[in-house]
Amino acid sequence: AQSVSQHNHHVILSEAASLELGCNYSYGGTVNLFWYVQYPGQHLQLLLKYFSGDPLVKGIKGFEAEFIKSKFSFNLRKPSVQWSDTAEYFCAVNAGNNRKLIWGLGTSLAVNP
Protein backbone atom coordinates (compact mmCIF):
# COMPACT_ATOMS: atom_id res chain seq x y z
CA ALA A 1 0.00 0.00 0.00
CA GLN A 2 1.06 3.54 -0.65
CA SER A 3 2.30 5.46 2.36
CA VAL A 4 4.03 8.69 3.26
CA SER A 5 6.50 8.96 6.09
CA GLN A 6 7.56 12.16 7.78
CA HIS A 7 10.50 11.52 10.00
CA ASN A 8 10.37 14.51 12.27
CA HIS A 9 7.24 14.86 14.37
CA HIS A 10 8.33 17.86 16.39
CA VAL A 11 11.05 20.31 15.51
CA ILE A 12 12.14 23.29 17.56
CA LEU A 13 14.48 25.84 16.05
CA SER A 14 15.74 29.30 16.75
CA GLU A 15 15.22 32.06 14.26
CA ALA A 16 17.73 32.09 11.40
CA ALA A 17 18.43 28.38 11.76
CA SER A 18 18.19 26.21 8.68
CA LEU A 19 15.34 23.77 8.29
CA GLU A 20 15.03 20.42 6.62
CA LEU A 21 11.97 18.23 7.05
CA GLY A 22 12.11 14.72 5.70
CA CYS A 23 9.42 13.06 3.62
CA ASN A 24 9.57 9.62 2.04
CA TYR A 25 6.89 7.81 0.12
CA SER A 26 6.32 4.29 -1.04
CA TYR A 27 5.10 3.97 -4.61
CA GLY A 28 7.02 2.81 -7.62
CA GLY A 29 5.26 4.72 -10.38
CA THR A 30 4.65 8.33 -11.32
CA VAL A 31 3.83 10.55 -8.38
CA ASN A 32 2.82 14.11 -7.67
CA LEU A 33 4.26 15.50 -4.47
CA PHE A 34 3.03 18.26 -2.23
CA TRP A 35 3.91 20.11 0.93
CA TYR A 36 1.08 21.82 2.74
CA VAL A 37 1.35 24.14 5.73
CA GLN A 38 -1.19 24.81 8.45
CA TYR A 39 -0.51 27.93 10.50
CA PRO A 40 -2.09 28.07 13.96
CA GLY A 41 -5.82 28.56 13.62
CA GLN A 42 -5.72 28.66 9.85
CA HIS A 43 -6.60 26.32 7.02
CA LEU A 44 -4.21 24.18 5.05
CA GLN A 45 -2.31 26.03 2.37
CA LEU A 46 -0.23 24.69 -0.47
CA LEU A 47 3.43 25.46 0.11
CA LEU A 48 4.84 23.87 -3.02
CA LYS A 49 4.32 21.00 -5.41
CA TYR A 50 6.19 18.78 -7.81
CA PHE A 51 4.62 17.29 -10.91
CA SER A 52 7.51 16.93 -13.33
CA GLY A 53 10.62 18.70 -14.61
CA ASP A 54 13.23 20.30 -12.38
CA PRO A 55 13.37 18.20 -9.21
CA LEU A 56 14.25 21.27 -7.15
CA VAL A 57 10.99 23.07 -6.54
CA LYS A 58 10.64 26.53 -5.08
CA GLY A 59 7.55 27.46 -3.15
CA ILE A 60 6.18 30.37 -1.23
CA LYS A 61 7.88 32.13 1.68
CA GLY A 62 11.37 30.97 0.76
CA PHE A 63 10.68 27.24 1.01
CA GLU A 64 12.02 24.72 -1.45
CA ALA A 65 11.92 20.97 -1.82
CA GLU A 66 13.95 18.48 -3.74
CA PHE A 67 12.52 15.37 -5.35
CA ILE A 68 15.04 12.53 -5.32
CA LYS A 69 13.43 9.70 -7.21
CA SER A 70 16.05 7.12 -6.28
CA LYS A 71 15.43 7.79 -2.61
CA PHE A 72 11.65 8.20 -2.89
CA SER A 73 12.10 11.44 -1.02
CA PHE A 74 10.76 14.98 -1.17
CA ASN A 75 12.42 16.87 1.65
CA LEU A 76 11.41 20.40 2.52
CA ARG A 77 14.07 23.03 3.19
CA LYS A 78 14.41 26.62 4.18
CA PRO A 79 17.83 28.22 4.75
CA SER A 80 16.74 30.61 7.47
CA VAL A 81 13.50 30.19 9.41
CA GLN A 82 11.46 32.93 10.99
CA TRP A 83 9.16 32.94 13.98
CA SER A 84 6.23 33.22 11.55
CA ASP A 85 7.13 29.80 10.12
CA THR A 86 5.79 28.18 13.27
CA ALA A 87 3.17 25.79 11.91
CA GLU A 88 2.28 22.23 11.09
CA TYR A 89 3.81 20.90 7.87
CA PHE A 90 2.32 18.02 5.92
CA CYS A 91 3.81 16.07 3.06
CA ALA A 92 1.33 14.46 0.66
CA VAL A 93 1.50 12.33 -2.45
CA ASN A 94 -0.88 11.25 -5.13
CA ALA A 95 0.04 8.48 -7.45
CA GLY A 96 -0.63 8.24 -11.16
CA ASN A 97 -4.08 9.51 -11.99
CA ASN A 98 -5.47 8.92 -8.54
CA ARG A 99 -6.69 12.20 -7.12
CA LYS A 100 -6.61 10.99 -3.55
CA LEU A 101 -3.79 12.37 -1.48
CA ILE A 102 -1.85 10.12 0.82
CA TRP A 103 -0.75 12.16 3.82
CA GLY A 104 2.16 12.05 6.15
CA LEU A 105 1.49 12.45 9.86
CA GLY A 106 2.79 16.00 9.85
CA THR A 107 5.65 17.83 11.50
CA SER A 108 5.07 20.44 14.12
CA LEU A 109 7.62 23.23 13.77
CA ALA A 110 8.15 25.76 16.53
CA VAL A 111 10.51 28.64 15.86
CA ASN A 112 11.70 30.55 18.87
CA PRO A 113 12.32 34.26 18.40
Next chain:
Amino acid sequence: GAVVSQHPSRVICKSGTSVKIECRSLDFQATTMFWYRQFPKQSLMLMATSNEGSKATYEQGVEKDKFLINHASLTLSTLTVTSAHPEDSSFYICSANSAGTGAKNIQYFGAGTRLSVL
Protein backbone atom coordinates in the same frame (compact mmCIF):
# COMPACT_ATOMS: atom_id res chain seq x y z
CA GLY B 1 -8.02 32.42 -6.98
CA ALA B 2 -8.91 28.87 -5.94
CA VAL B 3 -10.80 29.75 -2.80
CA VAL B 4 -12.80 27.15 -0.92
CA SER B 5 -15.37 28.31 1.55
CA GLN B 6 -16.57 26.01 4.32
CA HIS B 7 -19.52 26.77 6.53
CA PRO B 8 -20.13 26.79 9.42
CA SER B 9 -16.76 27.21 11.02
CA ARG B 10 -18.01 25.95 14.34
CA VAL B 11 -21.13 24.12 15.42
CA ILE B 12 -22.30 22.81 18.76
CA CYS B 13 -25.21 20.41 18.76
CA LYS B 14 -27.05 18.01 21.01
CA SER B 15 -26.55 14.28 20.72
CA GLY B 16 -28.97 12.73 18.25
CA THR B 17 -29.31 15.75 16.01
CA SER B 18 -28.01 16.10 12.47
CA VAL B 19 -25.53 18.69 11.29
CA LYS B 20 -24.90 19.84 7.73
CA ILE B 21 -21.58 21.27 6.61
CA GLU B 22 -21.23 23.06 3.30
CA CYS B 23 -18.17 23.28 1.10
CA ARG B 24 -18.12 25.69 -1.82
CA SER B 25 -15.53 26.42 -4.46
CA LEU B 26 -15.91 30.15 -4.96
CA ASP B 27 -13.97 30.87 -8.13
CA PHE B 28 -13.56 27.55 -9.86
CA GLN B 29 -15.52 24.46 -10.70
CA ALA B 30 -14.74 21.37 -8.71
CA THR B 31 -15.76 18.03 -10.13
CA THR B 32 -14.21 16.35 -7.15
CA MET B 33 -14.27 17.36 -3.51
CA PHE B 34 -12.83 15.56 -0.54
CA TRP B 35 -13.96 15.34 3.05
CA TYR B 36 -11.44 14.84 5.80
CA ARG B 37 -11.48 14.47 9.53
CA GLN B 38 -8.59 15.76 11.59
CA PHE B 39 -7.96 14.75 15.16
CA PRO B 40 -5.91 16.97 17.46
CA LYS B 41 -2.21 16.94 16.62
CA GLN B 42 -2.78 14.31 13.94
CA SER B 43 -2.83 14.12 10.20
CA LEU B 44 -5.86 14.30 7.99
CA MET B 45 -7.99 11.22 7.62
CA LEU B 46 -9.78 11.02 4.30
CA MET B 47 -13.41 10.13 4.85
CA ALA B 48 -14.79 10.22 1.34
CA THR B 49 -14.36 11.49 -2.18
CA SER B 50 -17.31 13.42 -3.51
CA ASN B 51 -17.92 13.46 -7.25
CA GLU B 52 -20.37 15.86 -8.84
CA GLY B 53 -23.47 14.09 -10.00
CA SER B 54 -22.59 10.69 -8.63
CA LYS B 55 -22.36 8.85 -5.35
CA ALA B 56 -19.51 9.55 -3.02
CA THR B 57 -16.75 7.04 -2.54
CA TYR B 58 -16.20 6.29 1.13
CA GLU B 59 -12.98 5.13 2.71
CA GLN B 60 -12.87 1.89 4.59
CA GLY B 61 -14.41 2.17 8.02
CA VAL B 62 -16.44 5.30 7.30
CA GLU B 63 -20.18 4.77 7.64
CA LYS B 64 -21.90 6.16 4.56
CA ASP B 65 -25.27 6.24 6.30
CA LYS B 66 -23.77 8.23 9.13
CA PHE B 67 -21.91 10.72 6.99
CA LEU B 68 -24.12 11.66 4.06
CA ILE B 69 -22.42 13.43 1.20
CA ASN B 70 -24.16 15.30 -1.58
CA HIS B 71 -22.36 16.93 -4.49
CA ALA B 72 -25.22 18.43 -6.40
CA SER B 73 -23.32 21.06 -8.36
CA LEU B 74 -19.82 21.82 -9.55
CA THR B 75 -19.33 24.30 -6.74
CA LEU B 76 -21.06 22.75 -3.76
CA SER B 77 -20.68 19.62 -1.69
CA THR B 78 -22.35 19.00 1.64
CA LEU B 79 -21.56 16.63 4.47
CA THR B 80 -24.36 15.76 6.85
CA VAL B 81 -23.47 14.09 10.10
CA THR B 82 -26.65 12.22 10.98
CA SER B 83 -27.68 11.43 14.54
CA ALA B 84 -24.48 12.91 15.86
CA HIS B 85 -22.90 11.49 18.99
CA PRO B 86 -20.08 12.85 21.17
CA GLU B 87 -17.58 10.57 19.43
CA ASP B 88 -18.33 12.42 16.18
CA SER B 89 -16.89 15.58 17.69
CA SER B 90 -13.96 16.52 15.52
CA PHE B 91 -12.57 18.94 12.99
CA TYR B 92 -13.98 18.32 9.53
CA ILE B 93 -12.22 19.74 6.50
CA CYS B 94 -13.18 19.80 2.87
CA SER B 95 -11.02 20.32 -0.17
CA ALA B 96 -11.66 20.72 -3.87
CA ASN B 97 -9.65 19.83 -6.94
CA SER B 98 -8.88 22.64 -9.29
CA ALA B 99 -8.56 20.70 -12.54
CA GLY B 100 -10.91 18.41 -14.42
CA THR B 101 -8.82 15.48 -15.49
CA GLY B 102 -5.41 13.97 -15.10
CA ALA B 103 -3.02 13.90 -12.22
CA LYS B 104 -1.98 17.53 -12.37
CA ASN B 105 -4.51 18.71 -9.88
CA ILE B 106 -4.18 20.46 -6.61
CA GLN B 107 -6.44 20.30 -3.61
CA TYR B 108 -7.51 23.60 -2.12
CA PHE B 109 -8.81 23.50 1.40
CA GLY B 110 -11.63 25.03 3.31
CA ALA B 111 -11.03 26.48 6.76
CA GLY B 112 -12.65 23.53 8.48
CA THR B 113 -15.62 23.01 10.76
CA ARG B 114 -15.22 22.31 14.45
CA LEU B 115 -18.09 20.04 15.48
CA SER B 116 -18.83 19.58 19.16
CA VAL B 117 -21.59 17.16 20.11
CA LEU B 118 -22.87 17.46 23.65
